[in-house]
Amino acid sequence: MSSVTLSNTAIRQPNKVTLFFRYLRRNPSLTFGLLIMLFLVIFTVHGLLTINTKDAYPLAVRPKMPPSFQYPLGTDFFGRDLYAAMVIGMWQTAVIGVFAGALGTIIGTIFGFISAYFGGFIDAAITSICQILIPIPAFLIQVIIAGSIDKRSVTILTMAWVVLLLAWMGPTLVIRAQVLSMKERQFVSVAKLSGMTSLGIIFKEILPNLLPFIAAAFIAQVFQAVFASFYLAIVGLGPVREPLLGNTIWSAQTQGAFFNGWWWWPIGPAVAMILILGSLALINMGMDEMANPRIRRSE
Amino acid sequence: MNFRLLSKRLLFLLMVVWAASTITFFIPRISPKNPVRERFAELARTGGFSPEDLEVIVADYSQRFGLDKPLLQQYGDYMWGILRFDLGISLNKFPKTVMQLIYESLPWTIGLVFITTILSFILGNWLGALAAWPRSPDWLKNIATSFVLFQGVPPVLLGILLIFFIGFKLKLLPLGGAYSIGTVPDQSIGFFLDVLRHQLLPGIALVLGSVGGWVISMRGMGVTIQGEDYVTFAEHKGLGPRVIFRDYYLRNALLPQITGLALALGNLVTSAIVVEGIFALPGLGTMLNSAIRSNDFSVIYGIVLFITIGIATLMVIVEFLYPLLDPRIRHQ
Numbered sequence: 001m002s003s004v005t006l007s008n009t010a011i012r013q014p015n016k017v018t019l020f021f022r023y024l025r026r027n028p029s030l031t032f033g034l035l036i037m038l039f040l041v042i043f044t045v046h047g048l049l050t051i052n053t054k055d056a057y058p059l060a061v062r063p064k065m066p067p068s069f070q071y072p073l074g075t076d077f078f079g080r081d082l083y084a085a086m087v088i089g090m091w092q093t094a095v096i097g098v099f100a101g102a103l104g105t106i107i108g109t110i111f112g113f114i115s116a117y118f119g120g121f122i123d124a125a126i127t128s129i130c131q132i133l134i135p136i137p138a139f140l141i142q143v144i145i146a147g148s149i150d151k152r153s154v155t156i157l158t159m160a161w162v163v164l165l166l167a168w169m170g171p172t173l174v175i176r177a178q179v180l181s182m183k184e185r186q187f188v189s190v191a192k193l194s195g196m197t198s199l200g201i202i203f204k205e206i207l208p209n210l211l212p213f214i215a216a217a218f219i220a221q222v223f224q225a226v227f228a229s230f231y232l233a234i235v236g237l238g239p240v241r242e243p244l245l246g247n248t249i250w251s252a253q254t255q256g257a258f259f260n261g262w263w264w265w266p267i268g269p270a271v272a273m274i275l276i277l278g279s280l281a282l283i284n285m286g287m288d289e290m291a292n293p294r295i296r297r298s299e
Numbered sequence: 300m301n302f303r304l305l306s307k308r309l310l311f312l313l314m315v316v317w318a319a320s321t322i323t324f325f326i327p328r329i330s331p332k333n334p335v336r337e338r339f340a341e342l343a344r345t346g347g348f349s350p351e352d353l354e355v356i357v358a359d360y361s362q363r364f365g366l367d368k369p370l371l372q373q374y375g376d377y378m379w380g381i382l383r384f385d386l387g388i389s390l391n392k393f394p395k396t397v398m399q400l401i402y403e404s405l406p407w408t409i410g411l412v413f414i415t416t417i418l419s420f421i422l423g424n425w426l427g428a429l430a431a432w433p434r435s436p437d438w439l440k441n442i443a444t445s446f447v448l449f450q451g452v453p454p455v456l457l458g459i460l461l462i463f464f465i466g467f468k469l470k471l472l473p474l475g476g477a478y479s480i481g482t483v484p485d486q487s488i489g490f491f492l493d494v495l496r497h498q499l500l501p502g503i504a505l506v507l508g509s510v511g512g513w514v515i516s517m518r519g520m521g522v523t524i525q526g527e528d529y530v531t532f533a534e535h536k537g538l539g540p541r542v543i544f545r546d547y548y549l550r551n552a553l554l555p556q557i558t559g560l561a562l563a564l565g566n567l568v569t570s571a572i573v574v575e576g577i578f579a580l581p582g583l584g585t586m587l588n589s590a591i592r593s594n595d596f597s598v599i600y601g602i603v604l605f606i607t608i609g610i611a612t613l614m615v616i617v618e619f620l621y622p623l624l625d626p627r628i629r630h631q
Contacts, residue, residue: 135611136319139569140603147599148330236591258474270459274452281451
């Protein structure tokens with residue numbers, strides 16, 4: 001079509017930021033996911049700076065008000081400002097997700113490494129424990145754990161621990177598989193032959209190459225943790241006093257919000273949760289593609 | 300079928316059941332909370348008997364439930380009970396056993412879960428196969444991709460949005476409940492249609508939430524199979540695209556998907572439990588919800604154990620069926 005003109009300027013290597021943005025253009029799910037996540041972070045941070053924290057707890061404002069200029073998301077039956085409740089709830093969701101996700105990934109990485117690197121009996125033990133635990137629906141076991149804790153003493157961190165207890169098997173198996181395949185690669189043999197210690201090989205040769213997989217596992221874990229804590233809260237096992245998003249939906253449902261016409265009560269937290277989980281799922285899909293370009297989609 | 304494989308699978312099933320029941324046995328007993336005391340302390344607060352009688356009642360119930368025996372003996376009794384499908388007695392609805400309660404609500408959950416699993420399996424695999432098929436039109440591929448976006452969203456949240464738009468705003472379908480208030484359950488077609496109307500929204504929510512997973516895995520499978528020699532061979536034989544799609548491409552891509560069926564069923568049961576709670580449908584989920592609300596611990600543990608064992612068993616059954624479907628594995 002148009003004629004090609006060669007420019008005289010020397011070819012410059014674009015800097016890392018440009019390269020990153022160029023990569024984002026090729027990976028739409030990562031881009032969309034990060035954009036939604038950015039929006040959520042700005043919303044929460046802005047909210048935390050402007051709201052009065054007390055408004056998120058009962059008896060703070062006039063109850064049962066539909067969305068208005070003063071209360072953008074309305075107020076609920078117990079007299080909570082739902083906008084304030086959503087901001088606090090998103091913050092708490094982030095705390096649970098990042099805490100349980102990070103710890104689960106670290107534990108999983110360590111187990112995966114131990115299992116793959118030492119092999120033998122340890123490997124067999126760790127993998128068979130994972131395989132036996134995986135068919136058991138984690139949510140149901142979490143119901144038992146959460147149900148065994150005194151309801152009044154449940155906090156955000158307890159929720160994170162409950163979620164964490166059954167969240168390390170996934171990363172363990174993923175990291176194990178990757179270490180196993182990496183152990184046989186040539187650069188590891190070269191390192192071994194040149195007299196590097198086992199620890200040196202683990203930290204200087206294998207770990208840096210694993211980082212994309214660990215990052216992907218981390219996002220997957222955050223997703224699982226948010227999902228699990230949401231399910232626990234929505235069946236009424238969350239920290240009862242906190243305005244966690246699932247808790248808000250649970251209390252709306254137990255008060256018959258739709259039957260009474262208070263539609264704004266459950267809708268806000270539901271949309272927020274859809275955005276959180278949706279963006280995490282999109283980022284996860286994008287990371288998978290980044291860590292493993294071979295499984296690129298065929299579109 | 301290979302006998303060694305069979306016994307290995309059965310052993311695995313036993314291990315899963317043992318692990319699940321051991322976890323459900325020990326976790327509540329590690330915790331400092333005394334379920335019986337908690338339950339009756341609640342009753343004492345709401346009035347009904349004086350707090351002094353509480354200790355007597357708690358001691359009596361602890362004895363009746365065998366909670367005063369040594370831990371190992373309790374564990375033995377508990378395991379023996381599970382082998383006989385005895386999950387104990389409900390604290391809240393006292394004379395009824397947990398098993399009786401489960402039998403009452405199980406048909407509702409099974410109906411919802413099985414129908415939605417099968418629907419989403421068919422829909423998801425069909426869409427996924429079409430999305431990977433080079434000859435399918437673009438709009439079909441776009442539909443398939445849009446379902447993938449739903450994949451991260453829990454069905455409960457879709458359910459809430461469906462209640463809001465279809466039930467609350469448009470008033471097309473009921474907001475919740477098993478059947479209209481005031482109807483008497485009978486065997487008539489009218490009652491059946493009423494129940495169906497109430498199951499529609501939760502069903503749609505569950506199907507929408509689980510189709511995406513099938514689309515993704517089927518699309519991946521489809522892309523791999525297109526490169527296989529037998530597909531190329533079929534094309535060169537001059538077979539029509541319809542025959543190739545149905546007999547060569549779909550059949551082969553579908554096989555590995557069946558393995559995922561049991562695992563998907565496990566996820567769907569979890570989602571269905573939560574969805575039932577939101578829609579106030581009768582079933583295991585609502586039973587679990589009310590057990591949690593009334594601190595009825597034997598029912599909570601019983602339901603969890605029942606579902607876990609059920610899913611593990613289904614997984615093993617699917618693995619047994621697999622060689623029957625795939626001759627390549629059968630003859631190995």
